[in-house]
Amino acid sequence: MPLPHLSRNVKSTHRGLQTFFVSDTIREDLLNRTAECYRLPPPETHVPLEVHVYDNLCPLDEPAESHAPNKIFGYPSTCFRATSKKDGQPYMLRRIHDFRLEDEQAMSAVKAWQHITHPNIVSLREAFTTKQFGDNSLVFVYDFHPTAVTLLQKHFVQDHSVLRPESMLWSYIAQIAAALDTIHTNKLAARILEPSKILVTGTNRIRLNGVSILDLMTWTHETDRATHAPGAEPSANAQMIAQLQQEDLLHFGQLIVSLACGSLASLHHMQESLDLMVRQYSPALRHMCMYLLSRPSPTKSMDDVMALIGPRILTEVSELHLANDVMLQNLSAEVENGRLMRLITALGFINERPVLGMDSQWSETGDRYILKLFRDYVFHQCDDQGRPLLNFAHVLTCMNKLDAGIDEKIMLTSRDGQSCLVVAYREIKLCLEAALAELTSRIPN
Numbered sequence: 001m002p003l004p005h006l007s008r009n010v011k012s013t014h015r016g017l018q019t020f021f022v023s024d025t026i027r028e029d030l031l032n033r034t035a036e037c038y039r040l041p042p043p044e045t046h047v048p049l050e051v052h053v054y055d056n057l058c059p060l061d062e063p064a065e066s067h068a069p070n071k072i073f074g075y076p077s078t079c080f081r082a083t084s085k086k087d088g089q090p091y092m093l094r095r096i097h098d099f100r101l102e103d104e105q106a107m108s109a110v111k112a113w114q115h116i117t118h119p120n121i122v123s124l125r126e127a128f129t130t131k132q133f134g135d136n137s138l139v140f141v142y143d144f145h146p147t148a149v150t151l152l153q154k155h156f157v158q159d160h161s162v163l164r165p166e167s168m169l170w171s172y173i174a175q176i177a178a179a180l181d182t183i184h185t186n187k188l189a190a191r192i193l194e195p196s197k198i199l200v201t202g203t204n205r206i207r208l209n210g211v212s213i214l215d216l217m218t219w220t221h222e223t224d225r226a227t228h229a230p231g232a233e234p235s236a237n238a239q240m241i242a243q244l245q246q247e248d249l250l251h252f253g254q255l256i257v258s259l260a261c262g263s264l265a266s267l268h269h270m271q272e273s274l275d276l277m278v279r280q281y282s283p284a285l286r287h288m289c290m291y292l293l294s295r296p297s298p299t300k301s302m303d304d305v306m307a308l309i310g311p312r313i314l315t316e317v318s319e320l321h322l323a324n325d326v327m328l329q330n331l332s333a334e335v336e337n338g339r340l341m342r343l344i345t346a347l348g349f350i351n352e353r354p355v356l357g358m359d360s361q362w363s364e365t366g367d368r369y370i371l372k373l374f375r376d377y378v379f380h381q382c383d384d385q386g387r388p389l390l391n392f393a394h395v396l397t398c399m400n401k402l403d404a405g406i407d408e409k410i411m412l413t414s415r416d417g418q419s420c421l422v423v424a425y426r427e428i429k430l431c432l433e434a435a436l437a438e439l440t441s442r443i444p445n
């Protein structure tokens with residue numbers, strides 16, 4: 001019988017430990033993510049103890065001397081990781097400083113975004129106003145993606161242009177297009193497609209960050225008031241959305257050009273940048289950018305963009321399936337380990353238990369004696385010279401066989417070497433179940 005997650009052609013003693021566990025890269029990534037969720041703020045950081053239903057605030061931005069207005073929002077903005085007191089989960093709080101929301105009705109602008117769940121959009125949870133920062137602040141709450149960096153941090157911090165692999169660009173394009181398609185279908189516009197407002201996690205997974213902020217902020221400004229006001233012409237709002245969607249397509253094109261040329265300055269000399277793209281990339285990529293950068297028109301839409309991406313979406317889908325297979329493989333190894341952990345715990349409950357009821361010999365007698373010898377057989381093996389053998393593969397193989405309760409027999413020897421027992425894993429499994437049942441029956445109600 002093939003044992004779970006053990007290769008059939010390799011001797012158990014020759015298999016590396018990594019066969020039995022989640023891969024080092026994935027483990028390290030997950031550990032870093034967990035650490036990031038619990039990272040403490042640097043000493044002397046002044047943050048409120050709690051804001052609305054969130055506490056444990058930890059700043060995510062670099063410490064700044066002063067809070068200059070953010071270029072995108074027009075107001076200073078700072079980001080925090082914080083823990084929700086409602087569900088204990090970490091969230092990302094974006095505070096817009098010193099922003100007075102004139103009309104609570106403006107909050108309706110975030111409602112439409114709260115319903116959007118998309119793998120390439122950072123989900124918006126809620127927005128609220130607060131005085132807990134000592135001013136009138138507006139706060140947007142998003143999902144927290146530990147260890148995320150922005151596209152700006154990942155691709156534009158160096159002071160020289162670096163060309164990007166085309167496959168990576170198409171992957172970004174497919175993901176951004178998927179996000180925009182959902183946004184536009186929901187009669188909304190992203191409005192912000194800036195490298196500093198796109199998050200990257202893992203290898204190349206990206207998410208649009210900061211959705212809804214401009215919708216809410218401009219709602220309170222005179223420009224939007226008329227279109228959102230009760231009784232306003234519905235077509236006025238639809239027109240405005242259509243215009244903002246066209247701007248999304250332009251910004252999308254600019255983003256690709258700057259990524260392809262490896263510099264934000266490339267947008268200041270567009271013709272030169274497009275010429276560079278002709279030399280370095282496929283005609284399809286340039287064609288895509290030309291379409292996105294073309295003059296807005298009622299017929300220009302995400303549908304056409306999707307058609308232009310065409311077969312490259314299949315590459316993206318295949319890559320995702322492959323990544324999913326790897327994850328599933330890693331997950332199954334960990335599920336096996338969880339199962340074995342339960343068996344080892346059961347042995348721990350029984351072995352060396354000093355007393356059960358009035359019986360001080362319980363763990364040394366009957367079925368339990370076999371379990372004690374089995375424990376020695378699994379964990380306390382020595383070589384000919386009596387030196388300890390720490391063979392993980394042996395432990396896992398034994399525990400897998402015990403779990404399966406197979407008929408294979410093994411020889412168990414007492415510590416003094418005076419007695420030997422030949423028992424099948426099936427019998428050891430029965431002993432374990434019986435001893436555990438006896439322990440369970442003693443648990444007070």
Ligand SMILES: Nc1ncnc2c1ncn2[C@@H]1O[C@H](COP(=O)(O)OP(=O)(O)OP(=O)(O)O)[C@@H](O)[C@H]1O
Nearest residue numbers: 060061079092122142143144145146148149150196
């Ligand atoms: N939802 C999130 N989950 C995890 N980290 C986030 C999230 N949103 C932002 N961050 C991190 O917080 C930091 C600040 O984000 P922000 O959007 O302010 O970027 P920025 O580069 O400081 O841009 P700006 O100059 O516009 O303030 C970034 O390092 C970013 O990676």
